[in-house]
Amino acid sequence: xxxxxxxxxxxxxxxxxxxxxxxxxxxxxxxxxxxxxxxxxxxxxxxxxxxxxxxxxxxxxxxxxxxxxxxxxxxxxxxxxxxxxxxxxxxxxxxxxxxxxxxxxxxxxxxxxxxxxxxxxxxxxxxxxxxxxxxxxxxxxxxxxxxxxxxxxxxxxxxxxxxxxxxxxxxxxxxxxxxxxxxxxxxxxxxxxxxxxxxxxxxxxxxxxxxxxxxxxxxxxxxxxxxxxxxxxxxxxxxxxxxxxxxxxxxxxxxxxxxxxxxxxxxxxxxxxxxxxxxxxxxxxxxxxxxxxxxxxxxxxxxxxxxxxxxxxxxxxxxxxxxxxxxxxxxxxxxxxxxxxxxxxxxxxxxxxxxxxxxxxxxxxxxxxxxxxxxxxxxxxxxxxxxx
Amino acid sequence: xxxxxxxxxxxxxxxxxxxxxxxxxxxxxxxxxxxxxxxxxxxxxxxxxxxxxxxxxxxxxxxxxxxxxxxxxxxxxxx
Numbered sequence: 049x050x051x052x053x054x055x056x057x058x059x060x061x062x063x064x065x066x067x068x069x070x071x072x073x074x075x076x077x078x079x080x081x082x083x084x085x086x087x088x089x090x091x092x093x094x095x096x097x098x099x100x101x102x103x104x105x106x107x108x109x110x111x112x113x114x115x116x117x118x119x120x121x122x123x124x125x126x127x128x129x130x131x132x133x134x135x136x137x138x139x140x141x142x143x144x145x146x147x148x149x150x151x152x153x154x155x156x157x158x159x160x161x162x163x164x165x166x167x168x169x170x171x172x173x174x175x176x177x178x179x180x181x182x183x184x185x186x187x188x189x190x191x192x193x194x195x196x197x198x199x200x201x202x203x204x205x206x207x208x209x210x211x212x213x214x215x216x217x218x219x220x221x222x223x224x225x226x227x228x229x230x231x232x233x234x235x236x237x238x239x240x241x242x243x244x245x246x247x248x249x250x251x252x253x254x255x256x257x258x259x260x261x262x263x264x265x266x267x268x269x270x271x272x273x274x275x276x277x278x279x280x281x282x283x284x285x286x287x288x289x290x291x292x293x294x295x296x297x298x299x300x301x302x303x304x305x306x307x308x309x310x311x312x313x314x315x316x317x318x319x320x321x322x323x324x325x326x327x328x329x330x331x332x333x334x335x336x337x338x339x340x341x342x343x344x345x346x347x348x349x350x351x352x353x354x355x356x357x358x359x360x361x362x363x364x365x366x367x368x369x370x371x372x373x374x375x376x377x378x379x380x381x382x383x384x385x386x387x388x389x390x391x392x393x394x395x396x397x398x399x400x401x402x403x404x405x406x407x408x409x410x411x412x413x414x415x416x417x418x419x420x421x422x423x424x425x426x427x428x429x430x431x432x433x434x435x436x
Numbered sequence: 437x438x439x440x441x442x443x444x445x446x447x448x449x450x451x452x453x454x455x456x457x458x459x460x461x462x463x464x465x466x467x468x469x470x471x472x473x474x475x476x477x478x479x480x481x482x483x484x485x486x487x488x489x490x491x492x493x494x495x496x497x498x499x500x501x502x503x504x505x506x507x508x509x510x511x512x513x514x515x
Contacts, residue, residue, distance in 0.1 A: 237484075243481075279461065279464065279493060281494055338452060
């Protein structure tokens, strides 16, 4: 009988793992992917929607079209996993027994956890949020814009800085930059979590006239007065607040007792197994690993999980380990970008922002639908040192 | 050595920057005034970041203990 592999979530990690597993194991496995919507969304595109550079249609595809024919797709929400029995219970009432489980359920935003955030601020972490922000920006005639982070961890760590650079350019193009003040609120004592990237972007932010407030961890928003208050006791008045909402792990992880206090799956940093389970793996945003929650993380993790599950099924010694590899583009405005590539051992050494990487990011946005399902990411200059 | 009152311990050894500081910030958010939080960090940057944040946030640094490969920070939530 083929091994039953159930994958929860049809995002980057789940889709790639499903395709690679069927390719690797053929008839030795029956791979089923469970996704609540059956639609695959290219989430990095929300940033472009917010700035009026893309529409929502470009961002999503039917998940079925991205999967190999031998992968079963179940469009339903996984409600609870019974790890003792090895069964996934579905919302519609059905159940799926498994021999191996891959949790690729991503993260969700929970803006309601911060007082006033829903009514008093905007974000670009959902399609609805990005469209609402786009409309607010269109109405904006000048004033104070504050960009900050209302909870850590959050998806795509460079996104708030990218938005800052891009909104600065947007206001310039609209001719209202001189009537506007842009402030980046950082939870740390520097502009960005990764020190080398922070050193690179800080002078550019200053050059563009962006103010940086450090150690500003958002505590609450007062929608009536447009003020944002930090845990550190600072209060700022704003005309347009753009705040990354807090994130949590998925509801099914929490309902199944598979997560920690934040709903993140305690995961072995090398094997990607759920702590305490040989046959349960986690990839992408769903894990508790202290690395970027981004599509590229899931992309680099998926082959490790595939190789490990294949070893378990074939009875061979598992070899693949995840080394913490991540790759993120970082838009710096004016048609320039840099790129952050790093792993557990090597912090990034981002190149000077250039048009080359800006075009690279745009190309990646376009070829995502072709490269993602099969795990083909084109080699980039500088990648060779990480080969093997 | 040692601080008598510890209400919550966070062992952030092995966690890269800014993990230990962010764990402390999370614990301060969730904690009650008067509680002491102990953060154990092996990240060198914590020695600068954690005291700087505690000062900015108006919290109280009760003690810092340096061990061979890590440091222990004891922070009291005062507001």
